[in-house]
Amino acid sequence: xxxxxxxxxxxxxxxxxxxxxxxxxxxxxxxxxxxxxxxxxxxxxxxxxxxxxxxxxxxxxxxxxxxxxxxxxxxxxxxxxxxxxxxxxxxxxxxxxxxxxxxxxxxxxxxxxxxxxxxxxxxxxxxxxxxxxxxxxxxxxxxxxxxxxxxxxxxxxxxxxxxxxxxxxxxxxxxxxxxxxxxxxxxxxxxxxxxxxxxxxxxxxxxxxxxxxxxxxxxxxxxxxxxxxxxxxxxxxxxxxxxxxxxxxxxxxxxxxxxxxxxxxxxxxxxxxxxxxxxxxxxxxxxx
Numbered sequence: 337x338x339x340x341x342x343x344x345x346x347x348x349x350x351x352x353x354x355x356x357x358x359x360x361x362x363x364x365x366x367x368x369x370x371x372x373x374x375x376x377x378x379x380x381x382x383x384x385x386x387x388x389x390x391x392x393x394x395x396x397x398x399x400x401x402x403x404x405x406x407x408x409x410x411x412x413x414x415x416x417x418x419x420x421x422x423x424x425x426x427x428x429x430x431x432x433x434x435x436x437x438x439x440x441x442x443x444x445x446x447x448x449x450x451x452x453x454x455x456x457x458x459x460x461x462x463x464x465x466x467x468x469x470x471x472x473x474x475x476x477x478x479x480x481x482x483x484x485x486x487x488x489x490x491x492x493x494x495x496x497x498x499x500x501x502x503x504x505x506x507x508x509x510x511x512x513x514x515x516x517x518x519x520x521x522x523x524x525x526x527x528x529x530x531x532x533x534x535x536x537x538x539x540x541x542x543x544x545x546x547x548x549x550x551x552x553x554x555x556x557x558x559x560x561x562x563x564x565x566x567x568x569x570x571x572x573x574x575x576x577x578x579x580x581x582x583x584x585x586x587x588x589x590x591x592x593x594x595x596x597x598x599x600x601x602x603x604x605x606x607x608x609x610x611x612x613x614x615x616x617x618x619x620x621x622x623x624x
Contacts (some may be wrong), residue, residue, distance in 0.1 A: 391452065395490050399446055403436040403624060404549050406501070411510025413503055414570055415604050423567045424604045430500045431576050437497055437505050438622040440470075440540035440551045441559060442482070447471035450486050455614070463616055468539040470557035470619035476587050476611040479560055479620050496562040497623035499606065500578050502590045506553040506603040508546055513603055516553035516591075517546040521598055528555030529594040530601055537594050537617060553591050554601040557619030563588045565608025586610055593617035 410431040415424035445467035448454050455473035456463050474482070483494050497505070506516040513519060517527035525533045526544050529552075537556055545551045553559075563569075563580025565588040580588065586608025592601035595617055599605070609618070 393449060393452075393489055397449055398486075398490060399443075399449065401443075401446060401622075402439040402549075403622070404439050404505075406435050406437055406505050406548065407509065408432040408434040409504075409509060410575075411504060411507070413500060413510075413604075416512050417514065417604075420602065420604055421606075423570070423606060426570055428570055428573065429575055430504070430573070430578060432500060432504055433577055435497075435501055436624045437501065437550065439545070439549055441557055441619045441621045442471050443468055443540055444471045447474070447482060450489065451482055456616075459614065460616060464536070466537075466539060468541070469537050470540055470552070472537065472557055472616050472619050473614045474560075474619060475614045476560055476609075478614070483622070493624050494622045495624060496560055496620060498577075498579055499561045499563045499588050499590065501623060502553075502559065502561050503603055505548060505550055506546070506591070508548050513546070515598070515601055516550065516603055517544060524554070524598055524601070528552070528592075528601055530555040530592065531595055531597050534594050537619075554603070555592055555596070556594055557591075557617050558589045558593045559591045560609075560618070560620040561588045561590055562623075565589075565606070584608070589618070 408431070410429055412427050413430040414427040415421070416427055444454065444456065444465060448467075448471075454465060455471065455478070456465050459473045479496065483496070486492065487494055504510050507513045508516075515521075515524055515527065518524060524530065527546070528543060529538045540556070541551050543551060543556075546553060561580075563578075564582070564584035565586040566581040566584050569581055587610075588606055589609050590606060592605060
């Protein structure tokens with residue numbers, strides 16, 4: 337009899353324990369994270385991998401740069417001395433409307449603020465940077481991107497100068513100036529960074545400006561112009577506000593650079609580069 341009582345008690349205890357197990361299965365602990373934290377983990381990974389939002393550049397962020405008013409007029413464009421290259425001839429009359437031209441080449445500081453990166457650091461990490469030196473390593477298309485973005489920021493109408501506008505300003509409204517600022521080669525170092533006095537580009541205002549107030553139109557960085565380059569363009573160019581040929585493989589550049597000899601720093605010297613060209617002495621200045 338006692339044996340049957342013990343069996344009954346054992347069966348009753350087993351039933352109670354089984355019932356408790358069912359209850360536990362139906363009521364999970366409030367401390368259990370049912371998704372095992374997977375969603376939080378994925379969300380954190382997305383945040384860590386996301387790029388920071390692009391900085392919005394406003395007009396107040398743009399450093400001041402001076403645009404000089406150039407009164408239009410007529411002048412004889414091209415090789416007025418007679419010892420230049422064939423593409424600088426024939427000497428012919430050009431008449432220009434009034435315009436504005438930046439007193440210096442676009443600086444590295446201005447370019448980096450507008451575009452958000454440094455072309456020098458992108459293409460030549462070994463080259464020394466200087467916020468006040470010309471922005472270089474800029475292809476023609478990159479220059480156009482810069483101008484478009486700058487105009488959007490300041491609600492402006494900036495552009496590149498035409499060849500005629502560039503030469504007219506470099507020659508102080510069409511005077512017979514061999515180099516921008518002087519006709520005396522012995523004085524060239526006062527106005528220009530070039531092969532005789534420097535090994536790299538320098539600050540845009542480190543040398544003396546020409547009589548109109550323009551710095552570095554001879555030497556320092558070569559400058560893009562808006563015109564396509566045609567070797568024979570002077571033979572067919574219109575007189576009024578010429579804009580260059582309608583199409584060509586190259587774009588015209590002017591002014592010579594820090595690596596060039598005085599002959600290539602002449603105000604009438606011209607040549608062309610492919611649109612994709614970028615190098616450590618190629619920059620630009622703005623017109624409007």
